[in-house]
Amino acid sequence: MDVTEFQQWVKEYYENRGWSELDIFIRIGFLAEETGEVARAIRALEIGRDRPDEVTDSFLDNRKALVEELGDVLGNVIVIANKYNISLEEVFHSHKEKLSKRYSS
Numbered sequence: 001m002d003v004t005e006f007q008q009w010v011k012e013y014y015e016n017r018g019w020s021e022l023d024i025f026i027r028i029g030f031l032a033e034e035t036g037e038v039a040r041a042i043r044a045l046e047i048g049r050d051r052p053d054e055v056t057d058s059f060l061d062n063r064k065a066l067v068e069e070l071g072d073v074l075g076n077v078i079v080i081a082n083k084y085n086i087s088l089e090e091v092f093h094s095h096k097e098k099l100s101k102r103y104s105s
Helices: 003-017 024-046 059-083 088-102
Strands: none
Touching: 003 059, 003 088, 024 059, 059 088
8 A cells, every 4th residue: 555545545534533633732632642652662662651559561562552643643653644634745855955955965
């Protein structure tokens, strides 16, 4: 599946669940929450959990959790992009162009 197909799949899936209709500020809150979950997953991978009431998972389990959380972040980013009719390809090209101009020698 390429990025355009995935963006369309997310659009349809979230619309069918009614998730696309949420207020954009609620969506931003979800994005922030999911970003925190990415941070927690990275912490588990890099330094582990240091609480006696938590079980330490294997590297593969922690990596799987990170993949899932990154997917949640991406899903929220796609919903926001779709709301403003922005393709991920446009985002990719714009970001590449911005960095290339900013850091070219």
